[in-house]
Amino acid sequence: MTTTTAVRGASHLECTRCGERYESERIWRLSPCCEKPLYPRYDLERIGPEFRPADLAGRPATLWRYAEVLPVRDPGRRLSLGEGFTPLLDAPRLADALGLERVWIKDEGQNPTASFKARGLAMAVARAWELGVTEVAIPSAGNAGGATAAYAAAAGLRAHVVVPKDTPRPILEEIEALGAELELVDGLITDCAVRVAEGAREHGWFDLSTLKEPYRVEGKKTMGYELFEQLGGRLPDVIVYPTGGGTGLVGMWKAFDEMERLGWIGPERPRMVSVQAADCAPIVRAWERGEETAEPWQNARTYASGLRVPRAVGDFLILRAIRESRGAAIAVTDAEMREAVRLMGRTTGVFAAPEGGAVVVAARRLLETGIIRRDEEIVLFNTGSGLKYTGG
Numbered sequence: 001m002t003t004t005t006a007v008r009g010a011s012h013l014e015c016t017r018c019g020e021r022y023e024s025e026r027i028w029r030l031s032p033c034c035e036k037p038l039y040p041r042y043d044l045e046r047i048g049p050e051f052r053p054a055d056l057a058g059r060p061a062t063l064w065r066y067a068e069v070l071p072v073r074d075p076g077r078r079l080s081l082g083e084g085f086t087p088l089l090d091a092p093r094l095a096d097a098l099g100l101e102r103v104w105i106k107d108e109g110q111n112p113t114a115s116f117k118a119r120g121l122a123m124a125v126a127r128a129w130e131l132g133v134t135e136v137a138i139p140s141a142g143n144a145g146g147a148t149a150a151y152a153a154a155a156g157l158r159a160h161v162v163v164p165k166d167t168p169r170p171i172l173e174e175i176e177a178l179g180a181e182l183e184l185v186d187g188l189i190t191d192c193a194v195r196v197a198e199g200a201r202e203h204g205w206f207d208l209s210t211l212k213e214p215y216r217v218e219g220k221k222t223m224g225y226e227l228f229e230q231l232g233g234r235l236p237d238v239i240v241y242p243t244g245g246g247t248g249l250v251g252m253w254k255a256f257d258e259m260e261r262l263g264w265i266g267p268e269r270p271r272m273v274s275v276q277a278a279d280c281a282p283i284v285r286a287w288e289r290g291e292e293t294a295e296p297w298q299n300a301r302t303y304a305s306g307l308r309v310p311r312a313v314g315d316f317l318i319l320r321a322i323r324e325s326r327g328a329a330i331a332v333t334d335a336e337m338r339e340a341v342r343l344m345g346r347t348t349g350v351f352a353a354p355e356g357g358a359v360v361v362a363a364r365r366l367l368e369t370g371i372i373r374r375d376e377e378i379v380l381f382n383t384g385s386g387l388k389y390t391g392g
Contacts, residue, residue, distance in 0.1 A: 008068055010071045011024065011043045015031035016031075027133065027206070047262070097347055100367060108384060109351075115143035120216030135205050137162070137199050140163050141305040143171060143305070149180035153178050153179050161183070165184040190310055210247050237271065238273060238378045240366070241381045250318055253324075274330070275362040276329070277337075286319055304353070328371050330362045332361040353389060356380070
């Protein structure tokens with residue numbers, strides 16, 4: 001565990017739909033007023049003069065380097081397995097293959113448990129632990145279950161993980177090895193969520209479902225702060241992000257707002273591009289129709305487990321970020337993903353998860369359709385290691 005900087009925490013929680021405020025030092029899930037996600041908010045005017053980019057120098061290379069704008073108050077509860085500050089890799093050969101001038105890969109596969117899920121679950125489990133929770137549960141497409149098991153083990157909490165029975169075998173082995181109670185369900189992540197909700201009602205499990213508690217988004221938002229640091233105090237023109245539950249995309253959007261209020265950046269923002277699987281694309285469909293929320297996707301199918309999310313609790317937040325940034329939403333096929341995983345591999349040395357392949361396909365299509373220009377600076381997010389999908 002790391003012991004970074006001052007102890008602050010959130011000043012309050014805020015409903016993302018109506019703005020109603022709630023006290024921060026008790027356990028919440030969705031907002032009582034609107035049944036929508038709650039966001040932690042911070043006294044940024046007070047923090048700002050004491051928290052400047054130069055103050056980050058020499059801090060540990062984990063997400064906890066941004067402790068002033070994170071919700072965990074007690075340094076002893078800041079769980080760390082080395083999550084965050086993943087490499088931002090220059091990818092000139094991939095850029096050439098795509099017809100672009102400057103492409104970066106943010107390689108989240110180098111997180112603990114080999115996916116970006118480590119960020120959100122480090123924060124959510126640490127905060128739950130700080131608030132007195134002893135037993136957590138999560139419905140997962142796979143990688144979030146592995147991260148939950150890891151951080152629950154680090155905190156000494158009991159963990160219950162419910163995943164579809166066709167979750168890749170390496171992920172199931174990981175969850176069991178890390179001590180969680182694993183349950184397989186014949187269905188999708190939405191079916192797993194029903195089982196976790198039952199356990200929460202009957203046994204008091206604390207449900208860590210995406211955006212149904214306030215703190216996973218805080219771990220994911222650190223990707224936005226890292227981009228600013230790693231690009232030398234600027235943001236890219238475009239961020240291309242694979243979207244299931246969408247916490248990473250909306251988390252970065254939240255980070256950019258915080259950075260502006262802290263005085264780190266001005267009103268400029270990257271254009272946010274959401275990428276989904278062709279056979280599970282509720283956000284893409286809603287964006288194309290001009291809708292503010294996304295209807296659940298029926299008969300969702302894709303080998304990219306992280307994209308097989310037929311209904312996102314934060315759908316309106318994802319769509320809002322895309323539109324406010326003048327971004328886009330694109331669906332790609334499984335066959336295209338597989339081919340793009342190999343393209344990324346042979347041009348960069350990164351063995352991407354299928355979700356990482358999806359953003360490569362999207363980048364090419366964005367250029368072909370004129371949504372992005374050849375000379376723009378593009379960041380592609382590879383959200384996990386391709387090794388997690390091997391072994392059958």
